[in-house]
Amino acid sequence: MIYENILEQLSSQKCKLTLQRRELLKILIRARTPLAAREIYDRMLKKYPNMSFDTVYRNLSLLQEMQIVNRLEFQEGRSRYELNLSQDHHHHLVCLKCGGTWKLRACPLEGLNIVNTVPEDFKITTHRFEVFGYCRQCRD
Amino acid sequence: MIYENILEQLSSQKCKLTLQRRELLKILIRARTPLAAREIYDRMLKKYPNMSFDTVYRNLSLLQEMQIVNRLEFQEGRSRYELNLSQDHHHHLVCLKCGGTWKLRACPLEGLNIVNTVPEDFKITTHRFEVFGYCRQCRD
DNA sequence: CTTCTAAATCAGAATCTTTCTGATTTTATT
DNA sequence: AATAAAATCAGAAAGATTCTGATTTAGAAG
Numbered sequence: 335m336i337y338e339n340i341l342e343q344l345s346s347q348k349c350k351l352t353l354q355r356r357e358l359l360k361i362l363i364r365a366r367t368p369l370a371a372r373e374i375y376d377r378m379l380k381k382y383p384n385m386s387f388d389t390v391y392r393n394l395s396l397l398q399e400m401q402i403v404n405r406l407e408f409q410e411g412r413s414r415y416e417l418n419l420s421q422d423h424h425h426h427l428v429c430l431k432c433g434g435t436w437k438l439r440a441c442p443l444e445g446l447n448i449v450n451t452v453p454e455d456f457k458i459t460t461h462r463f464e465v466f467g468y469c470r471q472c473r474d
Numbered sequence: 475m476i477y478e479n480i481l482e483q484l485s486s487q488k489c490k491l492t493l494q495r496r497e498l499l500k501i502l503i504r505a506r507t508p509l510a511a512r513e514i515y516d517r518m519l520k521k522y523p524n525m526s527f528d529t530v531y532r533n534l535s536l537l538q539e540m541q542i543v544n545r546l547e548f549q550e551g552r553s554r555y556e557l558n559l560s561q562d563h564h565h566h567l568v569c570l571k572c573g574g575t576w577k578l579r580a581c582p583l584e585g586l587n588i589v590n591t592v593p594e595d596f597k598i599t600t601h602r603f604e605v606f607g608y609c610r611q612c613r614d
Numbered sequence: 615c616t617t618c619t620a621a622a623t624c625a626g627a628a629t630c631t632t633t634c635t636g637a638t639t640t641t642a643t644t
Numbered sequence: 645a646a647t648a649a650a651a652t653c654a655g656a657a658a659g660a661t662t663c664t665g666a667t668t669t670a671g672a673a674g
Contacts, residue, residue, distance in 0.1 A: 348649095348650090349650085349651095350640080350641050350642075350649090350650060350651065351641080351642095352640075352641070352650090352651060352652080353640095354651085354652075355651085370631095371631075371632080372630090372631080384652095384653075384654095385652085385653080386652065386653045386654065386655090387631095387632090388632090388633080388634085388652080388653075388654085388655095389651080389652060389653075391631090391632060391633070392633095392651080392652085393651095395633095405549075407547050407549065409545070409547065409602075411630080411631080411660090411661075412630080412631060412632090413631085413632090427592060427593075427596055429596075430599065436593075436596075438588070438591060438592065439591060440587055440588040440590075440591040442582035442588065442603055443605075445585060445587060447580055447585060448578070448580040448582065448605075450580075451578060451579060451580040452567060452578065452605060453567075453576075453610075455609070455610040455613075456567055456569075456576075456605075456607055456608070456609055456610065457607045457608045457613045458605055458606070458607040459570065459606055459607040459608070460605075460606045460607070461603070461604060461605045461606060462549075462602065462603065462604050462606075463582055463601070463602065463603045463604075464601065464602050465583075465588075465592060465596075465598055465600075465601045466598070466599055466600045466601060466602075467596055467597045467598040467599040467600070468596070468597045468599070469595070469596055470593075470595040470596070473595075473597045488620095488621090489621085489622095490620090490621060490622065490669080490670050490671070491670075491671090492621090492622060492623080492669075492670070493669095494622085494623075495622085510660095511660075511661080512659090512660080524623095524624075524625095525623085525624080526623065526624045526625065526626090527660095527661090528623080528624075528625085528626095528661090528662080528663085529622080529623060529624075531660090531661060531662075532622080532623085532662095533622095551631090551632075551659075551660080552659080552660060552661090553660085553661095
């Protein structure tokens with residue numbers, strides 16, 4: 335369902351439904367946590383052993399522009415990617431030891447307090463919020 | 475004053491007050507916006523033309539561990555650094571076109587709303603919050 | 615002031631992520 | 645089945661950051 339909707343959205347924008355693109359989407363849909371480009375590439379290699387790494391990056395950029403994918407940065411020196419499902423706006427709780435992530439539904443922009451401190455002449459487009467620390471397993 | 479306090483703090487931790495380290499601190503104190511490692515290096519070269527880039531990174535890591543410096547990521551593919559002055563906790567407003575930044579004094583963790591949504595068994599150590607968009611000059 | 619040692623620096627290579635280039639292949643339409 | 649635009653592949657390139665091994669230096673001790 336999600337998968338078909340996204341394919342539909344891609345088609346309507348004249349994007350070709352290549353095998354690699356389909357596989358990337360399936361991987362993102364299956365993923366339980368945000369994945370690094372490298373992790374996505376490794377999984378795709380199993381099905382398409384001759385794949386170019388570039389294909390992963392090109393498609394992730396495309397999907398990000400189409401707002402189908404979110405690019406996240408958790409101070410790990412590389413980005414991670416997750417599906418951007420409407421009606422599921424969230425932020426992340428990130429464990430600094432194991433790298434585990436959990437969704438945080440509360441959003442700083444929802445209360446008006448913060449938005450009120452932004453100058454009126456600044457046009458907000460996006461925002462990021464992450465909480466770092468140690469999960470139950472990793473804290474001492 | 476700020477400068478002397480930091481030198482004092484470094485000394486007390488048995489860190490040597492090398493010329494390069496002093497210069498780096500002066501640059502950060504003078505800076506009006508967070509600087510990329512490359513920008514810091516370029517400024518240091520004027521005074522120490524034989525400097526190694528590595529020295530910049532090594533010292534920034536050290537200062538970050540000592541909580542004298544904040545490392546920021548504004549989705550530009552590289553980090554930026556700023557002094558971490560106590561009593562000046564803030565986040566950033568970042569212009570996606572010109573790269574300009576402004577301080578945002580409101581903090582998502584101040585209201586209890588968000589903290590309440592974090593599981594009790596997660597030990598929070600740090601957090602990040604950035605608002606992206608277009609500044610007065612850059613919006614159409 | 616001189617000696618000494620750990621810490622810091624330099625120079626350059628290495629690593630890693632991400633982007634680019636040019637040739638080839640594929641999707642989807644005609 | 646032919647076609648053109650889009651996408652892919654393979655490998656190089658760019659850029660940030662980290663590492664290595666030899667050399668230098670800050671600060672302490674004599």
